[in-house]
C-alpha cells in the first residue's frame with residue numbers, strides 16, 4: 001500500500017496505558033475489551049493483541065465473522081459474540097470456539113444441534129434486558145430460558161449479562177435501578193445459576209462511575225480507546241489514572257491561496273470572505289468521515305494554531321482560514337484534524353460536539369475510513 005496523505009495514527013502505548021487504568025479500577029473482575037467495530041476504529045486485531053498481552057481474559061465482538069478474524073490472527077482467549085447469531089453463522093461460532101450470547105430461545109435448538117453434531121459442550125451467556133430496552137429477555141422470562149439451556153444437550157449456562165443505558169451519567173438513578181434488577185434476577189434464579197456462572201453488566205460508565213457494578217467481568221470499550229463515556233467535561237482525574245487519547249487523524253496542506261475580500265468559498269457559497277484571506281486547502285472530506293456537518297464550524301491545527309473550517313466540507317476537500325498566521329502556512333504542512341500539535345489539542349469529544357454526536361462515532365468514522373498506522377508512543 002502506498003502512503004496516503006490522510007493518516008490515522010494509533011498509539012500502542014496509549015492503548016496499554018488505558019488498559020492498565022481500567023485494570024486498576026476493575027478489582028478482581030476479569031476484563032473483556034470490546035473490540036467490535038474494528039476496535040472502535042483502532043483495528044480489532046492489533047488492539048486485541050495488545051490487550052491480550054496485557055492480560056485481557058476475553059474479547060467482545062458483534063458477529064461471528066469478527067470472531068473468526070480474531071481466531072485466524074491467533075487470539076486464543078474467549079471471544080464473545082454479543083449481537084448477531086443467526087442459523088447461517090452458527091458454524092462459525094462452533095468452528096472458531098466462540099462464546100455465543102443468546103437473547104431469546106429462537107436460536108437455542110439449532111445451537112444445541114450444532115454442538116451435539118460436533119460432540120461439543122458449548123457455554124452460553126444469556127443476555128437479559130434489565131432496563132436497556134434493546135435486546136435480550138425480560139427478567140421474568142429469564143428463568144424459563146435458563147431451564148431450556150440446561151435441558152438442551154450440548155449447551156450449558158456459562159454466564160448472564162445485561163447492559164446499562166445510562167451509566168455514562170454520574171449518579172444516574174437508572175443505573176442503580178438496572179443494577180438492582182439484575183442482582184434481584186440472579187438471586188431469584190438461585191440454584192439454577194451454576195457456581196461458576198459469570199455475571200457481567202459494567203461498560204466503561206459502570207466501571208468509572210458505578211464501580212460496585214464490576215461483578216465477575218467488565219466490558220470496557222470507549223475508555224480503552226481513551227475517551228470518557230460522558231464526554232467532556234469529564235470527572236477530573238489526575239496522573240496515572242487519566243485516560244490517554246489513542247487516535248490522531250492527520251492530513252497535509254495541498255495548496256495555499258490568497259483571496260480578496262468578497263470571495264465565496266465552495267459548494268453553496270456558504271462562506272464569503274470579509275477581508276483579504278489566506279485559505280489553506282486540505283485533501284480531506286466526508287468520504288474520510290470528516291462529515292459535512294463540520295462545515296463552517298469545525299477547527300483544525302496547523303503550525304500549532306487553530307484554524308477554522310470555512311465553507312462546505314465536500315467529498316474530498318476542506319478549506320481552512322489561516323489568514324494572518326505569524327508562521328506562514330505552506331503546502332505540505334502537517335494538519336492535525338484530531339489530536340495534538342504543539343500545545344493545542346482537538347479531542348474526539350470536541351469534534352463530536354461539532355458533529356452533534358459522541359466520540360464513539362467520531363473514532364469509528366475516522367479510524368475505519370482511513371489508513372491506520374501504528375506508532376509506539
Ligand SMILES: *Cc1c(COP(=O)(O)O)cnc(C)c1O
Nearest residue numbers: 034163203204219220221222229
Ligand atoms: C459496546 C458495548 C460495551 C462497551 O461500552 P463502552 O461504553 O464503550 O464502554 C459494553 N457492553 C456491551 C453489551 C456493548 O455492546
